Amino acid sequence: xxxxxxxxxxxxxxxxxxxxxxxxxxxxxxxxxxxxxxxxxxxxxxxxxxxxxxxxxxxxxxxxxxxxxxxxxxxxxxxxxxxxxxxxxxxxxxxxxxxxxxxxxxxxxxxxxxxxxxxxxxxxxxxxxxxxxxxxxxxxxxxxxxxxxxxxxxxxxxxxxxxxxxxxxxxxxxxxxxxxxxxxxxxxxxxxxxxxxxxxxxxxxxxxxxxxxxxxxxxxxxxxxxxxxxxxxxxxxxxxxxxxxxxxxxxxxxxxxxxxxxxxxxxxxxxxxxxxxxxxxxxxxxxxxxxxxxxxxxxxxxxxxxxxxxxxxxxxxxxxxxxxxxxxxxxxxxxxxxxxxxxxxxxxxxxxxxxxxxxxxxxxxxxxxxxxxxxxxxxxxxxxxxxxxxxxxxxxxxxxxxxx
Amino acid sequence: xxxxxxxxxxxxxxxxxxxxxxxxxxxxxxxxxxxxxxxxxxxxxxxxxxxxxxxxxxxxxxxxxxxxxxxxxxxxxxxxxx
Numbered sequence: 001x002x003x004x005x006x007x008x009x010x011x012x013x014x015x016x017x018x019x020x021x022x023x024x025x026x027x028x029x030x031x032x033x034x035x036x037x038x039x040x041x042x043x044x045x046x047x048x049x050x051x052x053x054x055x056x057x058x059x060x061x062x063x064x065x066x067x068x069x070x071x072x073x074x075x076x077x078x079x080x081x082x083x084x085x086x087x088x089x090x091x092x093x094x095x096x097x098x099x100x101x102x103x104x105x106x107x108x109x110x111x112x113x114x115x116x117x118x119x120x121x122x123x124x125x126x127x128x129x130x131x132x133x134x135x136x137x138x139x140x141x142x143x144x145x146x147x148x149x150x151x152x153x154x155x156x157x158x159x160x161x162x163x164x165x166x167x168x169x170x171x172x173x174x175x176x177x178x179x180x181x182x183x184x185x186x187x188x189x190x191x192x193x194x195x196x197x198x199x200x201x202x203x204x205x206x207x208x209x210x211x212x213x214x215x216x217x218x219x220x221x222x223x224x225x226x227x228x229x230x231x232x233x234x235x236x237x238x239x240x241x242x243x244x245x246x247x248x249x250x251x252x253x254x255x256x257x258x259x260x261x262x263x264x265x266x267x268x269x270x271x272x273x274x275x276x277x278x279x280x281x282x283x284x285x286x287x288x289x290x291x292x293x294x295x296x297x298x299x300x301x302x303x304x305x306x307x308x309x310x311x312x313x314x315x316x317x318x319x320x321x322x323x324x325x326x327x328x329x330x331x332x333x334x335x336x337x338x339x340x341x342x343x344x345x346x347x348x349x350x351x352x353x354x355x356x357x358x359x360x361x362x363x364x365x366x367x368x369x370x371x372x373x374x375x376x377x378x379x380x381x382x383x384x385x386x387x388x389x390x391x392x393x394x395x396x397x398x399x400x401x402x403x404x
Numbered sequence: 405x406x407x408x409x410x411x412x413x414x415x416x417x418x419x420x421x422x423x424x425x426x427x428x429x430x431x432x433x434x435x436x437x438x439x440x441x442x443x444x445x446x447x448x449x450x451x452x453x454x455x456x457x458x459x460x461x462x463x464x465x466x467x468x469x470x471x472x473x474x475x476x477x478x479x480x481x482x483x484x485x486x
Contacts, residue, residue, distance in 0.1 A: 206444045206462045222463040264441055300463040301440075 005177045006403055008245040009090070009233035010343050011083025013076050015051035015226055015330050019083060023340075024347045027355040028376050032329045034212050034224050040196045047208035050194050051226035051331025069132050070145055071110030076229035076336075077142035077190030078149045084186065085150055088233035089245065092151050101182045102147045102156035103173040104231070105165030105189030107335030108198070109139035115195035142190040146231070154182055160335065163295070165189055166230070167338030167388035167396035171254035173234060174398070183239040188231035188339035199225065205264075207299055213332075214359040215296035215325035216303045216371040223297040226331025230339035249346040252383070252399045253282020259393030266302050266389055271309035274395035275385065279313070282399035284383055286314045289321065289399075291354050291384040293345040294371070296325025297332055304366040306387065311369070322379060324372040328358045338388040342398055345386045349402050353378050408454075408485050412476045415449045429473030436472075450475070456482050 012019065015033030016026035026033075033051040042048040053076065058067040061079050070078070081102075092100060113136040120126035135141065140158040147156045155176070159169040166189025173187035202208050202225055209222035240247055255277025259270035279286065295306055311318045326341050333340055348354050353376055360373035383401040390396075409429075416433075417425035419442045427436070438446065440462050447458050456479070460468070469475045479485075 204444070204448065206447070206460050208461075209463070210461075220463065221461060262439075262441070265439075 002178045003180055003236035003238065005174050005234055005251045006237050006240050007232050007234050007248045007251065007346055008240050009084040009088025010230065010248065011080040011087060012228070012230045012340065012343055013053055013079050014228040014340060015053055020087070020343065024344070024351070027326060027329060027344055028351070028353050030329065030356045030358045030374065030376060032212065032358050033226070034331055037194060039194060040199065045199055045203060047203055047210050049209070049212060049224055051224055051333070052194055053228055069135060071113045071136040071141060072192035073106060073110055073190050074141040074145040076192055076227070077104055077231065078145050080188060080190065080229040080231040081146040081150055081186055084188070084231040084233050090184065090233060096184065097151050097153045099182050099184065100152045100154045101173055101176055101185040101187070102143050102152045102154070103169045103185060103187045104143040104146060104158050105167070105169035105335045105338060106139055106142050106158045107160060107162050107165050107191055108193050110137035110141060111193045111195040111198045113137040115197045118197070146186060150186065152186055161394045161396070162390035162392055163332065163334050163337055164388035164390035164394050164396040165335035165338065167342070167386065167398055168256070170232070170339060170342060171256065171396055171398060174251045174254055177234055177236050184233065184235045186231060186233055188229065189336035190229035191334045191336040192227045193334055194225060194227055209298060212359050213298040213328050214361060215294065215298045215328050215357050216307070216364065216367040217360045218362045218364040220298045220300065220303065222299050223327070224331040226327070226333040227336070228330065228333050228340060229336050230343045232339070232343065247403045249349055250401050250403045252284060252401045253278045253280070255279070255281055255397045257395045259395070261393055264391055266305040267393060268305050268308040268312060270393055270395050271306060271387070271389055272312040274397040275309060275313040275387070278385060278397040278399040284399055286317045288383045289385060290379065291345070291348055291381045292321050292323045293341045293384060293386040294323050294325045295387040295389045296327055296357065298325070298327060302389065306389070307367045307369055318369055321369065322354045322372050322377060323369050324355055324357045326355060338386065338396065342386045342400065345384045346400055349381045349384060349400065352380055354381065408480050408483065409476050411453055412450070412479055413472065415453065416446055416472060416475070419446060427472050429471065429476065431472045432470055433472070450479065454479055454483050
């Protein structure tokens with residue numbers, strides 16, 4: 001008998017708030033975290049706007065000796081995990097530590113560490129690199145550092161699938177708890193990829209917006225790179241009930257697919273199969289869903305293709321869905337995006353409010369579904385989807401519902 | 405055929421199957437099979453070859469250049485070479 005899987009804690013570090021509470025407060029008010037980059041030089045960048053975690057000082061969160069072995073990306077992950085665990089009220093004693101999984105999405109690992117050290121080597125002709133270069137930049141560092149910092153000794157690893165990393169990670173954690181392999185998992189995503197070299201790479205791909213992120217809008221000009229972390233504590237319902245935990249929502253289903261087509265262009269068929277998979281896995285019909293937290297990157301191709309995929313998956317019900325993109329406010333936090341967005345989706349159910357798609361200028365005939373333009377909407381949401389579709393054609397969708 | 409013309413044809417042609425590399429000025433990029441990924445690689449090669457900047461955003465619905473000849477003319481104009 002599979003276990004029901006519930007969410008009992010969350011933590012967020014984002015471009016619009018350093019805690020889950022401020023994140024939601026700003027999301028629901030349509031506050032946009034996109035601005036010219038402050039953590040890297042912009043004089044050689046043609047696209048200068050990003051969604052950075054503002055006023056971040058690691059020493060507000062860590063002792064110097066704690067912070068030193070960690071790149072920004074692992075620090076973000078640990079901060080969000082500590083908040084989520086505190087929020088859940090869990091303590092990892094009586095053997096629970098060994099039974100708690102740590103599964104974290106991360107797209108690219110410690111990009112600032114790599115960038116700074118290669119600059120020292122190639123430009124400054126440095127003779128040696130910092131001894132912690134490798135452990136700081138390794139892509140598994142967020143999961144390793146969370147497990148060490150929080151004392152979690154069960155299965156622990158990072159999932160890397162670019163923009164879908166966190167959704168894949170949470171999906172795997174969900175399956176492990178549902179299947180009874182572990183009663184508790186700490187899961188989410190972390191990313192900190194706003195490094196000069198990485199941004200030049202994005203610039204070369206010609207998909208970055210010069211102004212801001214305008215998902216589903218006419219005159220949208222592309223995506224904006226973001227950063228941050230979101231981590232959740234998920235538990236089997238039995239485990240949560242036994243300790244009288246505060247249940248924030250339920251994860252119902254998970255769907256995955258690969259396009260096996262174009263490297264970068266999205267495919268409505270692949271997206272649709274992942275959406276269908278999540279609904280079916282969660283025992284949900286199309287008409288059970290009121291809200292879709294879209295992948296909604298703000299590129300011409302994604303938003304048009306995602307609209308088509310939603311129409312295929314939902315049929316006539318697609319016109320009744322509220323569909324919004326958090327990326328209009330927090331940019332595209334790549335490997336953290338799916339976690340930031342799933343927390344927002346669960347908060348929407350809980351608060352009866354759907355965050356808007358901001359920066360919306362007017363309709364694009366190719367994106368003709370209701371994208372909740374510019375203003376949040378008060379509405380009851382009982383069940384919702386969170387979509388993530390990665391470069392390389394890797395799709396992942398989570399279905400969540402109100403706990404009842 | 406001038407140097408610029410030959411270079412541009414070589415840059416576009418190397419992305420195409422061997423039997424489609426005999427390009428004419430009037431050939432349309434969409435018809436010869438240049439997709440968005442090939443376009444950004446091609447633009448990079450042209451920028452590197454001629455040391456120029458070509459503004460291009462893959463999110464703009466229409467390509468500024470539709471034919472091989474239009475690319476050749478634009479490069480000649482930017483570089484001042486024939």
